[in-house]
Amino acid sequence: GERDVLPVIEIGTSVLKYFSEGRDYFEGEVTRLPSKGRGPQYYHIVYEDEDEEDMEANDLWVAFSDWCVANGEISLTKFEPDERVYASEGRSAGLEAVIHAFRPILKSGSEPDDWSWSYLVHFIGWNNRHDEWLDEELLRKATPTTAAWAEQVRKGAQKQASSPRPSHSTNTSTPGTSRKREREAEGPRKKRWRCHRCDQQNDPDHNKCSECLCWKGGKTPRKDLALTPSSKSSVKSSPSTPGPTTVCAVEGCNKYKQAHCDRMCRAHFRESQEGVESIKHDDGAPSRQECAVKGCNKYKRAYCDGMCNLHFREAQEQSEEPSQDD
Secondary structure (H helix, E strand, O other): OOOOEOOOOOOOOEEEEEEOOOOEEEEEEEEEOOOOOOOOOEEEEEEOOOOEEEEEHHHHHHHHHHHHHHOOOOOOOOOOOOOEEEEOOHHHOOOEEEEEEEEEEEOOOOOOOOOEEEEEEEEOOOOHHHOEEEEHHHEEEOOHHHHHHHHHHHHHHHHHHHOOOOOOOOOOOOOOHHHHHHHHHHOOOOOOEEOOOOOOEEOOOOOEOOOOOOEOOOOOOOHHHOOOHHHHHHOOOOOOOOOOOOEOOOOOOOOEOOOOOOOOOHHHHHHHHOOHHHOOOOOOOOOOOEOOOOOOOOEOOOOOOOOOHHHHHHHHHHHHHHHHHO
16 A cells, blocks of 8 residues: 555665575675665675675565564465466456565554565566556465456456447436547547648548649649649639649640740650750751750750850850950
């Protein structure tokens, strides 16, 4: 309980530990207490044969309890370490566990010398963080009879957990409780996603917008799913919706036009450039994408007066020569 009293372990406290190597008990004393902190706590023990060791807190309680039993200060324990038991009450009722350690406690309201036992149990199949100290009267030895009893307890707990909840019409239920439990049973709810083009809320199980047919995650629709005139008019106006001056000049394409692509998207611009080196007018004049210098089939560059970089530099050098002669 919250007011149960534990024995005080201090420097000079006697312990009695069993060593399997020599098959004998050796008495010792606590010579150093553990330092304060969140890490493992170790007590320094010096035995009567001058051997020393650092002992963990749970092992210390077992050695201290053996010394108390050997000196007649408390009765013998009902359970031993590594013995299998069943919890009989509380939230862990019916669960099988293993004894890891034990220690004497003085329960609240009992006589000063009326010590009893508390056991550190590990529930089989559960994480170590669920280990807890249980009083001796809350444990049962693992026998065929107790195993059948534990099975009945677990089945009863499962049946109670799966029983139908009270409806909203009963006076004992809290408003909204049943609906909340139904949502918890359904699991986490999926969020609706918003289209990046038309700002439409869409079902989480659909990957395509129901308004503009745009794909979830910012993907643009394929050519065979392009917007029809009727669907274009139904698209909500928003800053992210491409207007007539920002889309590709190719009819039926709703992609954004790109810089230096003749008002086309990158895909249509590349298609238009395929085999551009062989494109010539009937009179032999260069096409609008080629350098203005006759006989040059390189691309013209921006800010180069319709010429490629090489001819533009030559023209600049020729224009500078007269000024140098002056």
